[in-house]
Amino acid sequence: MIQDSYSIRTKRLIAEGRGQGVGADYIPWTKTHEFSSKGRATxxxxxxxxxxxxxxxxxxYRAFLIFEFSEKVSDIRETYPLLDALEVMDNVDDLRFDKFQDKETKDPFVITTNxxxxxxxxxxSEKYVARTVKNSSELKRKMTWEKLEIERRYWLQKGIEWKxxxxKQLPRQLAKNIEWIRETLLEGSEGDLDKERLSITLLRYLLENDEVPLKxxxxxxxKxxxxxxxxxxxxxxxLLAKKEICIDMSKTIDFSLSVRDINLK
Structure with a gap:
């Protein structure tokens, strides 16, 4: 249900399908060129x-990399709008929705979860979980907590876990390692290499030379x-990206180690 108080722009975004769909069909509520970000947009x-x-x-970005690498996560929808917040939540009298509106037009902003x-x-079976990503310094601001309380009550009412x-919960080295290996999964990244056949050959080669340093x-x-x-x-x-080889991705990859020091599936 589209709230009558929503601005013309908000109603237009809803009509465009923003915040709707799943998988390849999902359209995030906002896109990187449409907002001013304190961080680096990607x-x-x-x-x-x-x-x-x-x-x-x-x-x-780091959270996304970690979510995507997880075998448990099958779909990721970023900037998910709480369009039905006022309809879903029972008690909103003490929530400061008035702080999240255009200062000039007084049109309400749409609250989103990352x-x-x-x-x-x-x-x-499948379930939904919601996650909000914040820099710890942002948690010192009262307005941040007022928005988080809206999110908390919304997802509680929906029966969906929210955290x-x-x-501090996004290890940089883990994200860096995932970033380093994930590009090999992209179509065309291999150039002329037959990566499916040769990766199997390499895996066999690694197993047959388990005392030699990886490098x-x-x-x-x-050769x-x-x-x-x-x-x-x-x-x-x-092989790492496909999880045919398992190593501790939270640490710097040490190529001086021998194969017997890592875990091969």
Missing amino acids: RLLGIKTGRIHHLQSDNQ FLLTVVEPDR IITE EILKLFD QEDLQKGSGLFLFRY
């Missing part, structure tokens, strides 16, 4: 969704397969 193609995601800060995730349960995430194995693999320098490293990243 647009990137989602591996799981196949659409462009619009992220408003470095912390949101991420609405679809999570796959062990029994293959706040700060930079040496990758060099030998390039043995007559590949361009760095091809083995690309394929190693691809």
Whole structure:
């Protein structure tokens, strides 16, 4: 239900399908070119969704990378609008909706939550969880907490788990490692390499040379397969991205380690 108090612009965005759809069809409520961000805005193609995601800060970008890498998360919807907030929540008298409106026109802003995730349960059923990403310094502001209280009550009323995430729950090294390997999953990133066939060959090669440091194995693999320098490293990243090789992604990857020091599936 579109609230009568919404501005013409808000009604237009709703008509455009903003905040609606799932997967590749979802359209975020706001896009990076439409807002002023205190952080660094990022647009990137989602591996799981196949659409462009619009992220408003470095912390949101790191959260997105971690969500996408998780096997439990099947869909990520960013900047999800709480369009039916006033209809959903029972008691709003003590909530300061008046603070979230245009100072000149008095048109209300649409409250959004940074991420609405679809999570796959062990029994293959799906549920939604909502996550708001904030820098810990923002939590010192009263207005921030007033918005968070609106979000908290909204998702509570919906029966959907909601939590706040700060930079303290977003390990930089983990996000950096995910960023480093995920590009190998993008179409065309491999150039002329047959990454499906060669990655299997590399995995076998790693298992057969488990006492040799990784950096040496990758060099030998390039030479043995007559590949361009760095091809083995690309394929190693691809194996990590596909989780055929498991290592502690929260730490800097140490290529002086031998294969027996890492876990191969």
